[in-house]
Amino acid sequence: MQRRNFLTRLAGTAGLLTTGGMTSVLQARNLHEGLARLRDQPPLDAVRDEEAWNRVRQAYTVSRTVINLNNGGVSPQPLVVQDAVDRFYRYSNEAPSYYMWRVLDMGREPLRRQLADFAGCSPDELAIHRNTTEALATAIFGIPLKKGDEVVLTKQDYPNMINAWKQRELRDGIKLVWINLALPSDNEAALAKSYTDAFTNKTKVVHVTHMINWTGQVLPAARICEEARQRGILSVVDGAHTFAHIDYRIPDLKPDYFGTSLHKWMCAPFGTGLLYVKKDKINDLWPLFGTNDPKSDDIRKFESLGTRSFANEQAIAQALDFHLAIGGELKEQRLRYLKDYWAEQVKDLPRVRFNTPLHPDFSCALANVTIDGLDPNEFGNRLFNEYKIHTTTVNWEQIHGVRVTPHVYTSLRDLDLLVEAIKKMAT
Secondary structure, three states: OOOHHHHHHHHOOOOHHOOOOHHHHHHHOOOOOOOHHOOOOOHHHHOOOOOHHHHHHHOOOOOOOOEEOOOOOOOOOOOOHHHHHHHHHHHHOOHHHHHHHHHHHHHHHHHHHHHHHOOOOOOOEEEEOOOOHHHHHHHHOOOOOOOEEEEEEOOOOOOHHHOOOOOHHHOOOOEEEOOOOOOOOOHHHHHHHHHHOOOOOOOEEEEEEEEEEOOOOOOOOOOHHHHHHHHHOOEEEEEEOEOOOEEOOHHHHOOOOEEEEOOOOOOOOOOEEEEEHHHOOOOOOOOOOOOOOOOOOHHHHHOOOOOHHHHHHOOOHHHHHHHHHHHHHHHHHHHHHHHHHHHHHOOOOOOOOEEOOOOOOOOOEEEEEEEEEOHHHHHHHHHHHOOEOEEEEEEEOOEEEEEEOOOOOHHHHHHHHHHHHHHHOOO
């Protein structure tokens, strides 16, 4: 229903896409027709309809000189979102203290309700933040812990989160219990057991990265969180790389705390994110920034951030609409199709190895590939210098390779060039 409603609004509101003129009308019509084609086909056909996806691609301002296969770190915004940011920003500048604080700020509660509806939680469990780091730092620094309490985490977690926990270790004397996961893995039971084997009667928190940013490995977060809950252990889930990438709702993962960035897979404005705190955990969680009632059970106590970009925040709604127009399930299937499209063509080459499980339950768009005998830095540099393919080089905790991350606007022609490059370097 949400997807159908967006298509109806898009058809009647061509100006959503650009600032105005005939170009905006044509772009809106083009996108509407493409999305309608996707909607009216069986999913397996829609995933492979390159004409329809090319119309989606045209809704972005895709570089003509660089093939961007590093969408995992930050994703571009479609034109509808870029124009909303520009419109809100210019509006704010007409009289900032009035239009920004008294007008645009009134949009936060409707936006909170929209995001909560999409995330599958209560609006009273969701705070609007600027990125995953800010959201999860709120949980990491806010959970009451005392000297000797144990926190279970892995060597493969995101560095900002690791550093935050290390700071608590230095400051409060907690004990960090480290897991070094055997990756890649498509064994859910073994992955979950890596965590549960580390639990003791002193374990108070487990930190779970739903998708490891280095490799795209998906971990069984729901199973780990449930095991933790049965033992009275709190769970913190890093959802930076799965929210609006894999089709799920936050409560499906059973976390007590969850953070993500909306400027990744949702294609929202840069510097937007959210924090989820289970309702019965809000009262005990200290805010990262001072507020008038830090022991309140109001989720808004976590939003005392000072002045932030109201234009960026309000334009999240346009990004969410765009995501819903494609549909979460279809988007996930398309992203996995793109990964499989190039990976299947190179995985059997003698020198090519994947640091990512290719099983559909354990990965989606993001994959890490290496070529034996070729330094990952040289691999990444050659991709860019010789083919203008932008990726990310990874050298972290026994993970060495290049991370490749397409998005919905990525064309098969782009991936064909990637395949050509890998074959040339691997033979």
